[in-house]
Amino acid sequence: MTPAVPASEEDIIQQYLAPLAAGYAGAFGLRDDCATITPPPNTDLVIKTDPVRAGVHFFADDAPEDIAWKALAVNMSDLAAKGATPLAYVLALSFPSIPETPWLARFAQGLAAAQSAFGCHLIGGDTDRAAGPLSIAVTAFGVVETGKMVRRGTASAADYVYVSGTLGGSALGLKLRRGDADTADWPINSDARSTLLTRYLRPQPRLALAQALRAHATAAMDISDGLCKDFDRLCRASGVGGRLDLSRLPLSVGAREIVAAAPHLNDLIWGGGDDYEILCTVPQSQAEAFESGARAVTVPVTRIGLITAGRHVTFHKADGAAMPINTLGWDHF
Amino acid sequence: MTPAVPASEEDIIQQYLAPLAAGYAGAFGLRDDCATITPPPNTDLVIKTDPVRAGVHFFADDAPEDIAWKALAVNMSDLAAKGATPLAYVLALSFPSIPETPWLARFAQGLAAAQSAFGCHLIGGDTDRAAGPLSIAVTAFGVVETGKMVRRGTASAADYVYVSGTLGGSALGLKLRRGDADTADWPINSDARSTLLTRYLRPQPRLALAQALRAHATAAMDISDGLCKDFDRLCRASGVGGRLDLSRLPLSVGAREIVAAAPHLNDLIWGGGDDYEILCTVPQSQAEAFESGARAVTVPVTRIGLITAGRHVTFHKADGAAMPINTLGWDHF
Numbered sequence: 001m002t003p004a005v006p007a008s009e010e011d012i013i014q015q016y017l018a019p020l021a022a023g024y025a026g027a028f029g030l031r032d033d034c035a036t037i038t039p040p041p042n043t044d045l046v047i048k049t050d051p052v053r054a055g056v057h058f059f060a061d062d063a064p065e066d067i068a069w070k071a072l073a074v075n076m077s078d079l080a081a082k083g084a085t086p087l088a089y090v091l092a093l094s095f096p097s098i099p100e101t102p103w104l105a106r107f108a109q110g111l112a113a114a115q116s117a118f119g120c121h122l123i124g125g126d127t128d129r130a131a132g133p134l135s136i137a138v139t140a141f142g143v144v145e146t147g148k149m150v151r152r153g154t155a156s157a158a159d160y161v162y163v164s165g166t167l168g169g170s171a172l173g174l175k176l177r178r179g180d181a182d183t184a185d186w187p188i189n190s191d192a193r194s195t196l197l198t199r200y201l202r203p204q205p206r207l208a209l210a211q212a213l214r215a216h217a218t219a220a221m222d223i224s225d226g227l228c229k230d231f232d233r234l235c236r237a238s239g240v241g242g243r244l245d246l247s248r249l250p251l252s253v254g255a256r257e258i259v260a261a262a263p264h265l266n267d268l269i270w271g272g273g274d275d276y277e278i279l280c281t282v283p284q285s286q287a288e289a290f291e292s293g294a295r296a297v298t299v300p301v302t303r304i305g306l307i308t309a310g311r312h313v314t315f316h317k318a319d320g321a322a323m324p325i326n327t328l329g330w331d332h333f
Numbered sequence: 334m335t336p337a338v339p340a341s342e343e344d345i346i347q348q349y350l351a352p353l354a355a356g357y358a359g360a361f362g363l364r365d366d367c368a369t370i371t372p373p374p375n376t377d378l379v380i381k382t383d384p385v386r387a388g389v390h391f392f393a394d395d396a397p398e399d400i401a402w403k404a405l406a407v408n409m410s411d412l413a414a415k416g417a418t419p420l421a422y423v424l425a426l427s428f429p430s431i432p433e434t435p436w437l438a439r440f441a442q443g444l445a446a447a448q449s450a451f452g453c454h455l456i457g458g459d460t461d462r463a464a465g466p467l468s469i470a471v472t473a474f475g476v477v478e479t480g481k482m483v484r485r486g487t488a489s490a491a492d493y494v495y496v497s498g499t500l501g502g503s504a505l506g507l508k509l510r511r512g513d514a515d516t517a518d519w520p521i522n523s524d525a526r527s528t529l530l531t532r533y534l535r536p537q538p539r540l541a542l543a544q545a546l547r548a549h550a551t552a553a554m555d556i557s558d559g560l561c562k563d564f565d566r567l568c569r570a571s572g573v574g575g576r577l578d579l580s581r582l583p584l585s586v587g588a589r590e591i592v593a594a595a596p597h598l599n600d601l602i603w604g605g606g607d608d609y610e611i612l613c614t615v616p617q618s619q620a621e622a623f624e625s626g627a628r629a630v631t632v633p634v635t636r637i638g639l640i641t642a643g644r645h646v647t648f649h650k651a652d653g654a655a656m657p658i659n660t661l662g663w664d665h666f
Contacts, residue, residue: 026377031570032485033411033554036377036477044359044369045378047456049423049472053463078366090382092470123380130386132465137425139382139472144369152365221366237364 003100009127012099016108017091017122024088024121035124037088043143046084050075051092051137059177060134064103066201067136068110074224075140076118077205077276081222083150083214084142086118086207091125092137098129118207148214150280153237155219159281161242161305162290164206167227169252171272172265173200187261192254199252203276209301212293213280220280226271228315230279231305235313238281244305246270247318270315281307336433342460345432349441350424350455357421357454368457370421376476379417383408384425384470392510393467397436399534400469401443407557408473409451410538410609414555416483416547417475419451419540424458425470431462451540481547483613486570488552492614494575494638495623497539500560502585504605505598506533520594525587532585536609542634545626546613553613559604561648563612564638568646571614577638579603580651603648614640 006012013030021027026036039045052071054060072089079086091111099107115121120140173196175183186193205222213220219238223230228244235242249269251259259266282290287303294301315323339345346363354360359369372378385404387393405422412419424444432440448454453473506529508516519526538555546553552571556563561577568575582602584592592599615623620636627634648656 028484028486032415032482034379034381034415034417034475034482036379036482038377038479039372041374044371046367046369047423047474048367049425049457049470050459051425051427051461051470053427053461053465056461056463082365082367084367090380090472092382092384094384094386094468096465124382126383128384128386128389130389130466130468132386132429132468133463135427135463135465135468137382137384137470139423141380142367146371149365149367149369151361153361 003102005098005100006104012104012127016104017125020108020111020115020122024123027121027123030124035090037141039143042146044146044149046079046082046142046144046149047139048075048078049137049139050078051135053135054133062201064106065110065113068107069114069202071136071138072111072114072118073203073205074276075138076207077203077222077224079140079142080205080207080210081150081213081220081278082142082144083148083210084144085210086120087141087143088121088123089138089140090123093125093127094130094135096129096132096134118205144214150213150217150220152219152221152234155234155238155240155281155307156283157240157307157309159218159283159307160287160303161244161307162280162282162301163227163250163304164209164278164299164301166250166252167275167277168255168269168272169196169199170203170274170276171268172252172255172258173197174274177201182262185261187257188254195253200274203274205276206278206299208297209278209294209299212290212297213278215293216282216286216290217280218283220278223275223277223279225273227275227279228270232313234279235307241308241310241312242305243308243314243316245316246323248302248304250300250302336435338431338433339437345437345460349437350458353441353444353448353455357456360454360456363457368423370474372476375479377479377482379412379415379475379477379482380472381408381411382470382472383411384468386468387466395534397439398443398446401440402447402535404469404471405444405447405451406536406538407609408471409540410536410555410557412473412475413538413540413543414483414546414553414611415475415477416481416543417477418543419453420474420476421454421456422471422473423456426458426460427463427468429465429467451538477547483546483550483553485552485554485567488567488571488573488614488640489616490573490640490642492551492616492640493620493636494577494640495613495615495634496560496583496637497542497611497632497634499583499585500608500610501588501602501605502529502532503536503607504601505585505588505591506530507607510534515595518594520590521587528586533607536607538609539611539632541630542611542627542632545623545630546611548626549615549619549623550613551616553611556608556610556612558606560608560612561603565646567612574641574643574645575638576641576647576649578649579656581635581637583633583635
């Protein structure tokens with residue numbers, strides 16, 4: 001039996017997507033050409049667009065719920081790093097072939113779970129068919145008090161550098177998802193494997209940290225292309241230098257055992273992508289208050305380095321030796 | 334000699350795209366993770382996302398300036414129909430291979446011309462490489478006085494139906510662009526051919542009409558999937574019926590001669606896509622004021638039909654006979 005497919009673009013929108021817009025008046029039930037947002041007084045709208053595509057950001061045969069979650073989560077992670085509170089998103093879907101209705105139903109369930117977890121609503125979008133991989137382009141909207149967006153380029157010399165959560169889990173989870181041969185030898189149990197895999201499939205944006213970032217961070221960004229590369233970007237944007245102590249990095253569950261057995265995988269801790277943790281800088285005088293604010297929302301944060309004057313960015317191993325960074329991190333080209 | 338390519342994603346952004354963001358403070362020079370919009374007091378932000386892809390919405394070997402223009406224009410056309418004033422846009426680019434620098438330079442020139450013509454600024458985006466066609470996803474932002482967006486679903490019985498400009502030009506221009514064999518027989522001169530082709534390559538959003546729409550229209554939408562299909566949508570969304578007099582349709586230059594010689598091409602007048610004209614409904618009592626408002630901004634408008642009670646939507650030829658609509662218009666699936 002051939003699985004059912006939707007009758008038309010309109011059918012996809014009204015049956016699967018419109019329920020996700022029901023909670024937001026400016027979505028007009030996805031029956032208009034545009035959506036409206038009326039930002040609360042004295043706020044800025046914070047805007048991010050980060051599309052995901054099969055074969056690049058996820059696998060075409062990942063669970064539809066996971067694909068949906070990830071498409072939204074990677075955008076929310078940016079809002080979190082900017083100290084913004086999620087509000088809404090638009091969604092442009094491009095399918096290589098007409099999706100089957102069970103896939104669409106599960107995809108919509110994943111979006112529903114994600115928008116409920118993140119506190120936002122679908123308000124508009126577009127659906128079409130085109131050659132190429134499944135593409136899901138989210139543009140996300142958050143709000144922040146006027147002028148209070150936490151910038152990337154505003155770190156100062158002598159600030160401490162913090163990272164939320166743990167690193168490397170997603171890059172290791174990707175190896176599990178691909179079934180790389182060497183993963184069979186990893187000295188970790190099935191629970192730890194499952195945790196790493198979930199880390200790759202279902203990134204958790206650190207929205208709970210937004211308030212502490214607004215209150216205490218001088219600069220922040222989310223880590224999507226690898227810690228070292230993104231730290232380098234933050235320092236360049238700020239016109240400062242910095243050093244990270246790689247021995248201080250908080251490792252994801254199982255990662256310590258894995259890199260002990262296969263030291264070359266250390267590259268995935270500091271250079272792997274898809275962490276979706278927050279990298280931020282905090283004046284030393286506010287370090288205690290920041291850590292306390294993070295504890296209050298149960299988001300672990302770890303101090304991993306220092307911003308310095310000048311433009312030099314360095315990465316140090318436990319013995320203090322500097323590591324070269326030229327091969328670290330992900331470039332989309 | 335191999336043409337030069339940019340060194341990195343960062344290079345594309347800073348060299349070709351950042352200049353387009355220079356006029357908008359909330360773009361942060363495209364050096365931050367997110368952009369901000371601070372809407373003026375008492376306004377709603379009006380939001381539209383309508384991606385375009387090579388092979389679907391344009392040809393991969395179209396002039397880069399034209400591709401850029403079209404990507405922005407199709408989104409601005411929606412803002413115009415909603416009575417909104419353009420403000421800003423974000424841009425997600427996906428390249429099948431690293432674009433050559435001359436192509437990028439021309440693409441950026443096309444964006445610069447378009448945003449200057451439409452009155453908006455690039456404020457953010459994303460660039461990556463993925464298998465599949467070149468994809469350009471614009472999300473556009475406009476402003477309108479709070480609650481004043483012109484809706485699609487608010488037409489009333491007895492309203493007149495208007496269309497801006499002329500119809501069919503883009504669909505005929507597409508045939509020229511493809512070099513369809515029958516176009517050689519069209520009884521029009523090279524100037525008219527060039528005008529039709531330009532109509533397809535460089536749609537002109539009717540932004541000048543926004544004020545008259547806000548003041549007088551009960552409902553409006555832009556025509557992108559063919560007049561009859563889009564009129565049917567407007568009526569359904571409004572819970573009304575309507576009739577269009579096909580003999581009243583304003584035809585693009587050369588179209589009258591072409592369909593006189595090849596009557597089957599009439600389908601392209603009322604069912605072809607990419608018109609990017611505005612379809613709107615106006616109370617009879619305001620018809621004169623609306624026409625006067627349109628004249629004041631030199632946008633031609635033509636009364637082509639009437640909204641009726643009930644749910645019946647009909648299309649009438651010159652002799653009054655109703656035409657079936659089941660085969661008219663474009664569905665993305």
